[in-house]
Amino acid sequence: xxxxxxxxxxxxxxxxxxxxxxxxxxxxxxxxxxxxxxxxxxxxxxxxxxxxxxxxxxxxxxxxxxxxxxxxxxxxxxxxxxxxxxxxxxxxxxxxxxxxxxxxxxxxxxxxxxxxxxxxxxxxxxxxxxxxxxxxxxxxxxxxxxxxxxxxxxxxxxxxxxxxxxxxxxxxxxxxxxxxxxxxxxxxxxxxxxxxxxxxxxxxxxxxxxxxxxxxxxxxxxxxxxxxxxxxxxxxxxxxxxxxxxxxxxxxxxxxxxxxxxxxxxxxxxxxxxxxxxxxxxxxxxxxxxxxxxxxxxxxxxxxxxxxxxxxxxxxxxxxxxxxxxxxxxxxxxxxxxxxxxxxxxxxxxxx
Amino acid sequence: xxxxxxxxxxxxxxxxxxxxxxxxxxxxxxxxxxxxxxxxxxxxxxxxxxxxxxxxxxxxxxxxxxxxxxxxxxxxxxxxxxxxxxxxxxxxxxxxxxxxxxxxxxxxxxxxxxxxxxxxxxxxxxxxxxxxxxxxxxxxxxxxxxxxxxxxxxxxxxxxxxxxxxxxxxxxxxxxxxxxxxxxxxxxxxxxxxxxxxxxxxxxxxxxxxxxxxxxxxxxxxxxxxxxxxxxxxxxxxxxxxxxxxxxxxxxxxxxxxxxxxxxx
Numbered sequence: 001x002x003x004x005x006x007x008x009x010x011x012x013x014x015x016x017x018x019x020x021x022x023x024x025x026x027x028x029x030x031x032x033x034x035x036x037x038x039x040x041x042x043x044x045x046x047x048x049x050x051x052x053x054x055x056x057x058x059x060x061x062x063x064x065x066x067x068x069x070x071x072x073x074x075x076x077x078x079x080x081x082x083x084x085x086x087x088x089x090x091x092x093x094x095x096x097x098x099x100x101x102x103x104x105x106x107x108x109x110x111x112x113x114x115x116x117x118x119x120x121x122x123x124x125x126x127x128x129x130x131x132x133x134x135x136x137x138x139x140x141x142x143x144x145x146x147x148x149x150x151x152x153x154x155x156x157x158x159x160x161x162x163x164x165x166x167x168x169x170x171x172x173x174x175x176x177x178x179x180x181x182x183x184x185x186x187x188x189x190x191x192x193x194x195x196x197x198x199x200x201x202x203x204x205x206x207x208x209x210x211x212x213x214x215x216x217x218x219x220x221x222x223x224x225x226x227x228x229x230x231x232x233x234x235x236x237x238x239x240x241x242x243x244x245x246x247x248x249x250x251x252x253x254x255x256x257x258x259x260x261x262x263x264x265x266x267x268x269x270x271x272x273x274x275x276x277x278x279x280x281x282x283x284x285x286x287x288x289x290x291x292x293x294x295x296x297x298x299x300x301x302x303x304x305x306x307x308x309x310x311x312x313x314x315x316x317x318x319x320x321x322x323x324x325x326x327x328x329x330x331x332x333x334x335x336x337x338x339x340x341x342x343x344x345x346x347x348x349x350x351x352x
Numbered sequence: 353x354x355x356x357x358x359x360x361x362x363x364x365x366x367x368x369x370x371x372x373x374x375x376x377x378x379x380x381x382x383x384x385x386x387x388x389x390x391x392x393x394x395x396x397x398x399x400x401x402x403x404x405x406x407x408x409x410x411x412x413x414x415x416x417x418x419x420x421x422x423x424x425x426x427x428x429x430x431x432x433x434x435x436x437x438x439x440x441x442x443x444x445x446x447x448x449x450x451x452x453x454x455x456x457x458x459x460x461x462x463x464x465x466x467x468x469x470x471x472x473x474x475x476x477x478x479x480x481x482x483x484x485x486x487x488x489x490x491x492x493x494x495x496x497x498x499x500x501x502x503x504x505x506x507x508x509x510x511x512x513x514x515x516x517x518x519x520x521x522x523x524x525x526x527x528x529x530x531x532x533x534x535x536x537x538x539x540x541x542x543x544x545x546x547x548x549x550x551x552x553x554x555x556x557x558x559x560x561x562x563x564x565x566x567x568x569x570x571x572x573x574x575x576x577x578x579x580x581x582x583x584x585x586x587x588x589x590x591x592x593x594x595x596x597x598x599x600x601x602x603x604x605x606x607x608x609x610x611x612x613x614x615x616x617x
Binding site: 012014016017097196198199202203205206207209210212213214216217218220221222223224231235276278304 | 437475
């Protein structure tokens with residue numbers, strides 16, 4: 001009834017190629033941004049910022065990065081956490097070794113380091129695909145973590161291998177409270193999500209999807225397969241690298257290889273699958289599902305009054321069951337459920 | 353799309369010439385010593401029984417396969433083999449026997465991919481959706497809309513191609529090829545698996561393309577009625593060898609062709 005595009009005529013191609021062509025969507029997104037930037041900082045507690053919202057946003061960014069590679073360009077990767085680690089250590093080294101390096105520039109340079117490593121480890125994708133490529137990206141994961149813990153130069157010869165990060169400071173403003181860190185992460189994630197959306201609706205995004213769907217046809221109409229795949233690896237790794245730097249600087253407060261284990265790579269892959277392969281929105285929904293659901297479950301289970309040993313196992317069981325349930329109900333992820341819901345809403349309350 | 357409006361039927365000089373092409377896959381001889389030419393603005397059909405090497409011939413012309421022997425002369429330039437990217441840049445577009453659309457994308461995006469060589473902005477400009485990137489997107493959208501109008505695809509513009517019926521998919525594939533504004537169009541069985549009405553529509557689109565844009569068309573087709581009606585000249589292949597070449601009437605009365613098709617001795 002309310003959600004309907006009736007009467008919204010597109011008279012130019014500019015207005016027809018907007019990100020949100022329906023006015024109601026634009027209002028909803030604007031409202032969401034106002035809530036995220038203004039209302040949440042006013043009302044949320046320290047715990048909500050540092051344990052829920054900040055990690056959610058950072059992991060959503062990493063998920064977005066993997067989604068560009070796996071969802072849009074069709075190249076399966078299990079090395080996400082390794083690219084995040086490169087981003088984190090890259091930023092750390094730029095901050096340590098260059099005097100007066102601005103934090104934001106260091107994050108971007110960290111992302112660029114990750115992009116270069118991504119291009120290097122993306123080279124096998126020119127010859128192999130599918131599970132074989134996944135196996136070769138697994139090698140990335142092990143190699144990068146090995147290099148970061150064995151080459152002391154990367155950790156600036158720290159003896160413990162766990163380094164406390166420098167304080168993040170941008171134009172004299174210190175980001176040292178959970179609230180300010182949340183706002184910094186939110187701003188970066190919002191801008192990068194917008195850029196990702198712009199890429200996937202432009203020629204580069206179409207080249208990724210073309211190579212994913214039918215590589216021979218893509219080549220015949222003029223896309224260069226090698227360049228397309230390596231661009232996907234570079235952009236994806238850049239996103240993961242920035243996410244990794246934020247993970248170290250705004251969430252953990254330390255830089256250490258152990259934080260970027262294979263376990264994290266798998267979690268991010270789950271986020272992509274549950275959120276929706278090949279969807280920007282899905283990256284956020286998937287990250288939300290995996291980060292927020294355990295928290296919500298623990299609160300709910302806590303109220304049942306069962307002993308702690310039971311509740312913690314119950315949480316895991318319910319969580320696992322929910323993942324399987326969602327994958328059976330909608331293998332294309334939460335983003336597709338959302339889309340179906342919107343299509344139904346356009347007609348509601350009429351049947352068709 | 354201003355190329356030679358209405359001048360399509362004036363057949364010009366030879367623009368593509370293949371000489372003594374031989375293609376082998378291991379011990380299998382797909383093509384043996386094939387030579388023929390294609391003139392500007394004509395509709396040239398390649399026919400032959402299954403496995404005669406027709407699709408292989410198209411794959412050689414646009415560089416998917418590399419022949420072991422022979423040369424390809426396109427617009428006066430002699431090559432040992434074509435490179436797929438070069439072929440696309442030189443204005444050769446094609447459709448595939450088994451529909452090769454990008455199934456995860458909408459009709460509009462599929463046709464937009466056909467214009468990729470016209471887009472010069474980098475992915476960084478595209479990420480900011482600013483200046484040249486945005487301008488190119490809108491300009492190319494206009495061209496794509498002309499093709500959507502031409503092939504009457506307006507109603508399915510924003511539909512994902514995986515939801516479309518077979519006949520429309522074939523038409524979207526033609527649209528994607530036309531979006532590149534090709535000088536030469538290679539059509540691999542554009543009417544296979546269609547009913548009579550769909551075939552008539554497709555024939556009309558092929559003839560209109562040839563007539564309005566002056567596009568040279570090389571066409572593989574099994575429906576002899578269609579081939580004899582719309583093509584200017586026909587090449588006949590059998591077991592990788594050329595057994596006939598000429599106008600539809602010449603080919604129809606060629607004894608070797610009759611033998612290959614009817615199996616008469």
